[in-house]
Amino acid sequence: MIDIRRFRGRRRLTVVGLVATAGVLLAGTALAESPAAAAAHKEALVPGTPCTVSAKSCVDLDSQRAWLFSGGTILRGPVPVATGGDGQATPVGHSLRVYRKDANHKSQESRLPNGAPAPMPNSVFFEDGGIAFHSGSPSRSSAGCVHLNPDDAKAWFDYLQIGDKVQVVSAKAEMAARGGH
Known part of the structure; x- marks a missing residue:
């Protein structure tokens, strides 16, 4: 079926x-x-990454690294990231799109020990369910989001615009789908 x-x-x-x-x-x-x-x-890859030349940002779930691109050229990266964990995986996608940005976002899902909404500075939302790039520790998994160091989160926030393409992939799966090259 x-x-x-x-x-x-x-x-x-x-x-x-x-x-x-x-x-x-x-x-x-x-x-x-x-x-x-x-x-x-069918598209060319940005050299040294698992993502294509039409993307503006790339996340490799295997290596936990991310990049910013312009016209198939790396502008920033690779930088360390932390992606989803604890049963809340970061969604994989080849044509995800930035749909919202919020420099001072507060999470409605994650709470601080005092019960207040957790801050998500420099949030760039690219997938349903509130999945975003944002400032957070690249050594601690997120609830599906992509944690970046503060300077990197600011760079992602400043560079990415509404409608920009984001790719979140497994480099191993991408290479296998392309026949190993």
């Missing part, structure tokens, strides 16, 4: 009870790839 539905802005493909939201799923001998992933795999 195959069931394709929209889920948090991505296609969800269910094959015999398995769910693929990362773009590629091997089920027996069948290979399913989202349209965004298929298009990305």
Whole structure:
């Protein structure tokens, strides 16, 4: 049985009870790839990264590093990041888009020990569910967001604009999807 539905802005493909939201799923001998992933795999990569030349920002979940790009050239990076943990993975995507920026955002999901909303300075939101780049410790996993050092978070906030493409990928999966090159 195959069931394709929209889920948090991505296609969800269910094959015999398995769910693929990362773009590629091997089920027996069948290979399913989202349209965004298929298009990305036809594009050139920014040298030294797992992301394509049309992206403005790239996150590699494998190495926990991120970059800023302009026209296929690295402007900043690689910089260390921390992505989701504790069952709240950072969503994978090839054509995520910046949809909101808030320099002084306060989390509605995470709380400080005193119960106050946790600060998320220099937030750049790029995925449904409040997923954002923001200032936070790159040595502590987030609730799906991408933590950057304060100087890097400011650079991401200043550079990225509404509508800019963000790619969050696994370098290993990207290389495998491109036939190892």
